[in-house]
Amino acid sequence: MNDPRIHHSEQGFTPRYVGEAASAIAATVAKLPAGAAxxxxxxxxxxxxxxAAAGAAKARRDEKARPVAxxxxxxxxxxxxxxxxxAYLAELEPELEHAEEVFRRFQAERVATGVAFSVIQRALEALPPNARLVEVTPPAPKKGDTVTSVRETISSLKRDANSLETSAPTTEEQMDTLRGAIAERAKAGRPRMDRSGRLRTEAAANAQAAALSVMCWTFPEIVFERMVAEGxxxxxxxxxxxxKATHLATLRAQLFDAEVLEEALIVRDGGTRRSDADPFAILGIRVEASAKRRAA
Incomplete structure (x- = not known):
């Protein structure tokens, strides 16, 4: 049996899965605000x-390459x-070099444009059904704002957010986490009496694991104090x-605003979008939870 995902190029009709994907993205685009759509x-x-431009440039390059070869x-x-x-070779080789350079430029544009569009498409497809899409107004660029300067701000905000996310919990939170781990391990060490009147504990991987579980159940504070003493x-x-959550929310909001400004500058001044640019910032929309979800 032919798999249409493999052999669709040999068929005379559009494969069903292609039509379904197109319908799904069309339905999502229909939900976008007018400007984002x-x-x-x-x-x-x-x-x-x-x-198409890259394909045409490749055809011209290949046309020049054949007689040169x-x-x-x-x-x-x-x-x-x-x-x-x-003499003819000396005449054609510069033309081939030019055609090759043109093809490389169009190919780079094809890759950059295609990647940006694919990322946006995947982000829209991954949206939950109850997502609320709100159009945002790009901020007016200030004097001296450039794509380069805004990208420096974006990099700085990303570093700050990463540092905050990876920073250590407070000592109290670490202590609570350790006590919770000991209590969880103690469940396996808690003995129970079976129908024959014997005391049993949950099965353990080995004798050391079983001993640790029993210790956590019997002497949780001693285990805790010893582990703290051991570092x-x-x-x-x-x-x-x-x-942290409050600060991260602020940083992420600032990052989104910076990426919206970056997109406005790219539209105004030109330039290539970053491969990791926020797809929703490019479209100029903010994704929010639905009113029902917020109420819940």
Whole structure:
């Protein structure tokens, strides 16, 4: 049995899965605010145009390459190359180099445009059904704002967010986590009486694991104090988990605003989008939970 995902190019009709994917993305685009929907279609058109331009440039390059390859073969294999062949080769090689350079430029544009559009498409496909899409107004660029300067701000915000996410929990939170791990391990060490009147514990991987479980059940504070003395806790961070979450939310909001500004500058001044640019910032929309979900 032929798999349409493998052999669809040999069929005379569009495979069903292709139509289903197109219908799904069309339904998502229909939910976008008008400005974002127009931007999506413009990016889609740009991706298709870049694909076509790269294909045409490749065809021109290949057209130039064929006679050059033939002449090079003739010159390389002949003991006394014909002067006409040498002259014609000298004429065609610069044209081939130019065609190759043009193809490389169009190919780079095809890749950049295609990657940006694919990332946006996947992000839209992954949206939950209850997502609420809110159009955002790009901030007016200030004097001196450039794509480069805004990208420096974006990099700085990303570093700050990463440092905050990876910072150590407070000492109190680490202690609570350790006590919780000991209590969880103690469940396996808690004895129970079976129907025959024997005391049993949960099966353990080995004798050391069983002993540890029993110790955690019998002497949890001793295990805790010994582990602390052995260096189980690292230097505590300054912010609690709740404070981290608040700061991270602020940093992420600032990062999104910076990426929206970056996109506005790219539209105004031109340039290539970053491969890791926020797809929703490119479209100019903020994704929010639905009203029902927020109420819950």
């Amino acid at each position: 127009a931007k999506f279609r413009a990016l889609e058109d740009a991706a298709f145009a870049a694909e 033939t002449l090079r073969q003739a010159v390389a294999t002949g003991t006394t190359p014909h002067p006409a062949n040498l 189980a806790l690292r230097e505590g961070g300054a912010l609690t988990a709740a404070e």
